[in-house]
Amino acid sequence: MSDLLRLATAGSVDDGKSTLVGRLLYDTKSVLADTLDAVHRASADRGLATPDLSLLVDGLRSEREQGITIDVAYRYFATPKRSFVLADTPGHVQYTRNTVTGASTAQLAVLLVDARKGVIEQTRRHAAVLALLGVPRLVLAVNKIDLVDYDEVTFSRIAKEFTAHATALGYTEDSVVEIPVSALAGDNVVEKSANTPWYSGPTLLEHLENVPVEPDPHDAPFRFPVQYVIRPRTAEHLDYRGYAGLVAAGTVKPGDEVVVLPSGRRSTVTKIDTADGELAEAAAGQSVTLLLADDIDISRGDLISVTGNEPTVTDELDATLCWLAEKPLRAGARVLVKHGTRTVQAMVTELRDRFDEQNLSSVDSPASLELNEIGRVALRLAEPVPLDDYSFSRRTGSFLVIDVSDGSTLAAGLVGAPLPLLENGVESCTGGSAATPDNHALVSPGP
Amino acid sequence: MTLALDTLGRLESEAIHIFREVAGEFDRPVILFSGGKDSTLLLHLAIKAFYPAPVPFPLLHVDTGHNFDEVIEFRDRVVAQHGLRLEVAKVQDWIDDGRLEERPDGTRNPLQTVPLLDSINEHKYDAVFGGGRRDEERARAKERIFSLRTAFGQWDPKRQRPELWNLYNGRHRAGEHVRVFPLSNWTELDVWNYIEREGIELPDIYYSHQRDVFLRDGMWLAEGPWGTARDGETLLRKTVRYRTVGDGSCTGAVESDASDIHAVIAEVSASRLTERGATRADDRLSEAAMEDRKREGYF
Ligand SMILES: Nc1nc2c(ncn2[C@@H]2O[C@H](COP(=O)(O)OP(=O)(O)OP(=O)(O)O)[C@@H](O)[C@H]2O)c(=O)[nH]1
Ligand SMILES: [Mg+2]
Numbered sequence: 001m002s003d004l005l006r007l008a009t010a011g012s013v014d015d016g017k018s019t020l021v022g023r024l025l026y027d028t029k030s031v032l033a034d035t036l037d038a039v040h041r042a043s044a045d046r047g048l049a050t051p052d053l054s055l056l057v058d059g060l061r062s063e064r065e066q067g068i069t070i071d072v073a074y075r076y077f078a079t080p081k082r083s084f085v086l087a088d089t090p091g092h093v094q095y096t097r098n099t100v101t102g103a104s105t106a107q108l109a110v111l112l113v114d115a116r117k118g119v120i121e122q123t124r125r126h127a128a129v130l131a132l133l134g135v136p137r138l139v140l141a142v143n144k145i146d147l148v149d150y151d152e153v154t155f156s157r158i159a160k161e162f163t164a165h166a167t168a169l170g171y172t173e174d175s176v177v178e179i180p181v182s183a184l185a186g187d188n189v190v191e192k193s194a195n196t197p198w199y200s201g202p203t204l205l206e207h208l209e210n211v212p213v214e215p216d217p218h219d220a221p222f223r224f225p226v227q228y229v230i231r232p233r234t235a236e237h238l239d240y241r242g243y244a245g246l247v248a249a250g251t252v253k254p255g256d257e258v259v260v261l262p263s264g265r266r267s268t269v270t271k272i273d274t275a276d277g278e279l280a281e282a283a284a285g286q287s288v289t290l291l292l293a294d295d296i297d298i299s300r301g302d303l304i305s306v307t308g309n310e311p312t313v314t315d316e317l318d319a320t321l322c323w324l325a326e327k328p329l330r331a332g333a334r335v336l337v338k339h340g341t342r343t344v345q346a347m348v349t350e351l352r353d354r355f356d357e358q359n360l361s362s363v364d365s366p367a368s369l370e371l372n373e374i375g376r377v378a379l380r381l382a383e384p385v386p387l388d389d390y391s392f393s394r395r396t397g398s399f400l401v402i403d404v405s406d407g408s409t410l411a412a413g414l415v416g417a418p419l420p421l422l423e424n425g426v427e428s429c430t431g432g433s434a435a436t437p438d439n440h441a442l443v444s445p446g447p
Numbered sequence: 448m449t450l451a452l453d454t455l456g457r458l459e460s461e462a463i464h465i466f467r468e469v470a471g472e473f474d475r476p477v478i479l480f481s482g483g484k485d486s487t488l489l490l491h492l493a494i495k496a497f498y499p500a501p502v503p504f505p506l507l508h509v510d511t512g513h514n515f516d517e518v519i520e521f522r523d524r525v526v527a528q529h530g531l532r533l534e535v536a537k538v539q540d541w542i543d544d545g546r547l548e549e550r551p552d553g554t555r556n557p558l559q560t561v562p563l564l565d566s567i568n569e570h571k572y573d574a575v576f577g578g579g580r581r582d583e584e585r586a587r588a589k590e591r592i593f594s595l596r597t598a599f600g601q602w603d604p605k606r607q608r609p610e611l612w613n614l615y616n617g618r619h620r621a622g623e624h625v626r627v628f629p630l631s632n633w634t635e636l637d638v639w640n641y642i643e644r645e646g647i648e649l650p651d652i653y654y655s656h657q658r659d660v661f662l663r664d665g666m667w668l669a670e671g672p673w674g675t676a677r678d679g680e681t682l683l684r685k686t687v688r689y690r691t692v693g694d695g696s697c698t699g700a701v702e703s704d705a706s707d708i709h710a711v712i713a714e715v716s717a718s719r720l721t722e723r724g725a726t727r728a729d730d731r732l733s734e735a736a737m738e739d740r741k742r743e744g745y746f
Contacts, residue, residue, distance in 0.1 A: 004454065033719040035585075059585025060604050061738055071604055073588045074581045076634050083454065085632065097609040104611040227467040232500035240499060246464045246613075275498035285452055287463035287496070300471045324609050338614055341471065398612045407618025409608045 005213055006085045008072075008102040010130060011112035012122035013091035016143040018069050020112065020183035021088045022053025024205065027190035030077035031056060053183075057088045070095055072102040081209040093122060096129070096372045097324040100412055103130055104398075107213050108137040110204070111162075115148045115180075118158045121358060124165065125372065128357035131169035132322060132374060132419055133412070134394060136214055138166060138176045139207060145196065146182040152198040155180045168360050170420040177211075179204055218283055221309035222250035222258070223388070223396045225340035226302045230289055242273055242289035243298055248340070248395035249388075250306065251283045252290070260296060261303045261386035262313045267292040284395075301342035303386045303396070311386040311396060317346070317379040320355075320390075320418060321369065321401060321411040328368040329377075335410065337381060339399040345382040346401075352376040355419060376417055390414035455641050459492065462629035464613065465592060466496035469574045469627055470503055472617045476574035476627075477567075479746060480506035480533065481514075482522030483692040484649055485578030485630060488638055491647050492629060493576075494529065504576070505532040509563045511555035511694045512539045513673045518692055521650040534570070536562040553674055556694040560744045564600040567624055574617065576627050577746045582634045583722070586738035592631050598622035600744030626746075635690075635722050636715050643708045655688045655706045666699030690715075690722040 009017040025031050031039075035056065042064070043051045057073040058064055069090040077084050087102030103109060109130045113123050130138065140162050148154045159178035166176045179188055180196050181204060187193035190205045202210070230242040252258075256269045271291040272279040282288045290304065298304075305311060317337070323329055329348060337346040354366040354375040362376075369375045390397030401411035452460060469476050478493060480486045493502045508522065526533045538558050541547040546565075547558050567575060581588045591607050593615045608616055617625050630638070642649065660667040660683060661676035667687060673696035676682050687700035688711075705711045 004457070032721045034721055057585065057588070059588050059738070062605070071589045071607055073585065074632070075588060076582055076632070098607070101609045101611060105613075227464070228471045228497075230497060230500050234499075237499050244467050244496070246460065273498075275495035285457065285460060287460040287467070289498075336618075338616065340614075341468075395612065398614065400611060400614050400616055402616060402618060406620060407616065409611070409616050412609070412611050 004083045004085065005108060005208060005211070006087075006106050007108045007110060007208065008087040008099075008106040008135070009089055009112065010099055010103065010109050010126040011091055011141075012114070012117075012120055012126075013068055013093075015091060015112040015114045016183040017091060017110075017112050018054035018057045018073075018088055019052075020110070020141065020143065020181065020189065020204075021073075021075065021086060022056040023183045023186055023189045024086075025056055025075060025077055026053055027186060028077055028079055028205065068092055070098070072098050079205070079209060084208065091122060093125070093372065096125070097409075099126060100129055100133070100322060100324060103133050103135055104412065106133075106135050108139065108208070108211060109135045110139045110141050112141045112143045113158060113162070115142050115144045115151075115154055115158065119161050119165065123162070124358050127162075127166060127169060128355065128374060128419070129322060131166075131171065132320065132414065134391065134418060136175060137211060138171060139204065140166075140176060140178040141183075141204060142178060142180045143183050145180040145187060146185050150180070150187075150193075150195040152196075155196075155199075165360070177201070177207055179207065218251055220249040220284070220393065222252050222256070222304075222306040223248040223311070223393065224252065224258075224290065224304040225342070225396070226298055226300055226304060227341050228300055229298065240291075241295070242291050243304065244287075244289045245304075245341070246287045247282050247284050249284050249393045251281055252306075253281045254278075257307045258292070258304050259307045259310060260298050261305055261311065262384045263297070263302070264313075265294075265296045266307065267294040267296060269293075301340075303340060303342075305386065311388045313384045313386045315381040315384045317381055317385075317387065318376075318416060319379060319399075320374065320376050320414045320416070322374050322414075323369040323371060323411045325403070325408065325410040326371055328370045329411070330368050334404055335379075336402040336404055337379065337385075337399050337413065338402055339385055339387070339413075340396060342385060343402070344385060345404075346379045348377055349380050350378040352378060374419070387415050389416040390418050391416060455637065455644060458633055458637055459495070459641070461613075461632065462492045463496040465615070465627060465629040466493050466576075468615050469576070469617065470497070473574040473625070475570065475572050476504045476576065477507045477534075477570070477572045478502075478504050478576040479578070480508055480522065480526075481692070482508075482518040482525070482650060483578070484638060484642070484653060485580065487525070487647060487649060488642065489576060489578045489629060490525070490529075490531075491645065502529070502531060505534060507534045507536065507563075507566060507572075507575075509536045509559045509566070510538065511559060512537060513555050513671065513694045513696050515650070515652055515669075515671070515689075515692065517652050518650045521648075525648075534566065536566045538562055541565075554694065554696040555673070556697050557740065557745075559694075559746075560600075560740070563746070564744050567600065572624060573619065574625050574627055576629065578630050579628045579746060580630050580633050580635075580638075584737045586741060590628060590631065590741075592628055593617055594626040594628065595619060596624050596626055596744065600624075602626075602741045602744070604738070604742075636712070639708070639712045639715055643712060650692065652689045652692065654711065655686050655703045657684055658687050658700060659683070660685050660687060660700055667702065668696075668699055671696075 089099040089102035273289040388396040397415040399413040661680040688703040
């Protein structure tokens, strides 16, 4: 069993994500005395009778002033069974880009709903983002169960509705688990609650400690984006020329035949070097330096791949974007694409469709992609790039869309069509029953 | 042979990847190096990232003039040993020529920001590596690995870029720079476990020793150029060590018998206080002390 789980929270504003994270840290005794004292003091200053555990993670001044989360907080804690890297993300729609940040590396997401409100617009938006990014497992935490008198019927109704939605997004039934919790009171977070005798499943922590985590598959084809060429030019290492990088997928051994893309030149790995000595084998996630038998032209941006099972080298990119910028995307836009270690100029030639994450349908040929919308686009790249499908390889199938003028990140890009509905091109259903938007205005909209 | 990386292997791999990304994408990176444990670890990882070639970056230390002698001696020895280039920006120089004014309370920690930003501008550094960790403090827990700073060196937490997968976006406009934190995901215990695993040398003051100290605001401060015990405070000889090393005027020692790395690891594992809570007066100023300093351009 893996010793580490990376998880992120998700769900609408005020559903209780930060309180739940605070509760998890508090009840696992992961909060040190001085931090806890500070929370006690701050809660008392605010006139609260009990400590507000969300203050353990809402670390920015404006977050505390407004009582909302704005940016992701990363917390680390461990139980005897496992270590956890926890990203607490904001629920407010304006900060969805920060939710995407937290979810992009997560192996599991805890999606919260308020038991009084059930599944709402932002729940569906986040579920779509999680499905798109390929977060393998979900927990639906039906929170504030104390405010509906620990009512089983309410819980079951929400759980049923959500499971149907998640299944439509491509989740299997055993990858989604529903738990009734009260982050405020602690029910079913770490301790089993006496208030929910009708619930026989695990507490949130029990589930997090025992849920299987898929390791990086070792039988995946080898991929190695070259970050940097190491050439010491010292007397001792006169002819040393090593290609430094992090193994993105698969494994590599000395003697393996490889191909360098996009050039297509072939060679053989002679040595896997590290500061601690040579390795007999390296696997996904490891930072190493490869030495090859032939003196061929390789530089940052090239990809070293296993021969045979190679990525497609193309300047036509079919992709799904999660648009994260205020200014909308329109066909004809010139952008930069950062894929692996290579950044190339690109033009968005076509907006194929927009995913309507509320109705799980798609809208053909939209005029634009707006903030937080997911859509399928065609891109033409200034030079050919080796691409894998995102659903085949997360690390070599993902890219950033970057603004040419100010360098900001505009979108999360995924090669291919990772969402099942987009792939099947479900008939558009424009003008359908658009769900009512969450009416949570920020206390102050901020700059 | 098992190929799965353990926690330390995973953290090391991630840090090396970050160093190499910066080397590949920036023109003038620099590593902030004080001789403290986090910056010593940072340098150790940089050396590993480019092995067998030398580290392709210079080092920068903002010296408050209130540092511990042992740490400065250690800093210079490490720099010489690895044949590195070290730039020192002395707060004293800024005070002498009037660009900075000594504070009434005598602490110089907040005075580091101006020399840091001036040095970044003067040398046109475009990427600045720092040893900050997210587990240190809750404003730091909100920090990206690549953190964009304006031409005034400022951090705007509301304007942080999304940081997706392990694709770092280091693009910036002329005059802006990026702070890079390769140790973001390390905890204090990870740092000590790694120091043990790698046999990394640190300044002696991280291990228990005898020192004359006095109690102020619940912290054991040592005497030095920054001052000594005031009326009502008494100097006492104690067995102490430092958990963090910063400006002497506001870094407290902790009473400890931990004289070697194993004892330190045991102590850190059992500690009920965070390293900053136990030793930093500067963070106790207000609920948002760290955030405010970061916004101004602090590390
Ligand atoms: N009664 C009750 N109140 C809760 C519960 N969980 C959270 N709350 C309250 O709900 C409010 C919002 O909680 P937060 O934890 O800040 O919500 P959040 O989901 O992190 O909000 P954003 O991060 O801004 O999206 C606070 O006033 C909490 O005290 C619960 O289980 N029961
Ligand atoms: Mg929150």
